[in-house]
Amino acid sequence: MKLAFMGSPDFSVPALQALVKAGHEVAVVYAQPPKPAGRGQKEQKCPVHQAAEALGLPVRTPAKLRGNAEELAFFQSLGLDAAVVAAYGLILPQAFLNAPKRGCLNIHASLLPRWRGAGPIQAAIAEGDVETGITIMQMEAGLDTGPMLRRGALPIGTHDTAADLHDSLAGIGAKLILAELAQPSEPVVQNEALANYAPKLSREDARLNFTLPAVVLERRIRAFTPWPGALGLLGDMVIKILAAEVVPGEGVPGEIIDDKFTIACGEGALRPTRLQRAGKAAMSTADFLRGFTLPEGARFY
Incomplete structure (x- = not known):
């Protein structure tokens, strides 16, 4: 399949690597722009940007997508089968969601609809959940509200930290997105009554x-x-x-x-x-x- 990949942190890297290894054509990778870091405040590329360059993939780092007509025209010109999104960090306007034939598929680190938002791993531990997991979701305009396609559960141990779950969930996400691209699932609408919001931590x-x-x-x-x-x-x-x-x-x-x-x-x-x-x-x-x-x-x- 011809894909775009959109992600930024370490969590997203295993999925990108798995897509390339499986033989999918990743036409472009989108990532957050380089940011000053360290004592010298030298600009540093995010983990997905670095991984994409190591794989020889083209990378684009727009500061915004909303109202960015030039970027939308480029994205639409690719003729994508799908876009895979994993903790990208920017909201995708509807026109971007509509551009690929199969739309945009999100790798979300929660058993939706339990935890929506930017901090689902931390919220699951902090609230005493006994399990968490990955949901592959068809993206729509709402925040993590789209239909669920695949889910994979992971027990939360009594000593597990967010770092422990992060690495395990990243691996599960890579496997599930490959399975979903190979054999599309029947969408399941989320139960709004069970949804909770996990904000980004500060x-x-x-x-x-x-x-x-x-x-x-x-x-x-x-x-x-x-x-x-x-x-x-x-x-x-x-x-x-x-x-x-x-x-x-x-x-x-x-x-x-x-x-x-x-x-x-x-x-x-x-x-x-x-x-x-x-x-x-x-x-x-x-x-x-x-x-x-x-x-x-x-x-x-």
């Missing part, structure tokens, strides 16, 4: 609120790994909690209630097992405590 989401139950905070720590992380402020020291366990305990929310660094929460207590101070290497809590004396009455705010 740095502000990293701050832990210890008035919440410990079980909720433990899930958020896993959901926010690797980004935006889970942070607490102990005095003037920012501490990133990389892993933790829920344990019995009570006290003022945020208070460290024993010499094992156990933190009282709104319900129960949280015991970090791996920590990182700003500018320092990650370490176990035991190693952290060997080099740091907790002041009496220490409390996270």
Whole structure:
């Protein structure tokens, strides 16, 4: 098939590579424009852009599609059988959705309609879902509202982080899109009553609120790994909690209630097992405590 591929982050790369390996003609790859990154703020190409160039594929990086008549004319001129979209980052206007013969097929990291939006992997962990998955969806104008074509489920383990699920789901998505292109499925309309919105996370989401139950905070720590992380402020020291366990305990929310660094929460207590101070290497809590004396009455705010 003659395809366009539209994606940007690491999540999208396995699908692009699988399409090429399967023999599909990827006529063009669309990705987010290069952005300044690192200490020198040098422009850096996104993972899909880099992968496409390694595969010898042409890449286009328009800053916008809405109102971009020149880009639409080019897209329509390709005579595409389908466009495959995976975390591209730009909204596709209706004219783009209509251009390929089979329309635009989206690889979405949720068992729709459970989580729509930009943060479905994190939301599934944070809300205590027992499973997540991939949905191949026929795109329409609404946000992740289109008919479902294929779904593949993945259990969420009690220690799984967003990083763990990300890699597994990317592989499932690559397999499902190949299957859908080879044998089209009958579309299934989503049940709107079951839909939830998972917004894109920001740095502000990293701050832990210890008035919440410990079980909720433990899930958020896993959901926010690797980004935006889970942070607490102990005095003037920012501490990133990389892993933790829920344990019995009570006290003022945020208070460290024993010499094992156990933190009282709104319900129960949280015991970090791996920590990182700003500018320092990650370490176990035991190693952290060997080099740091907790002041009496220490409390996270």
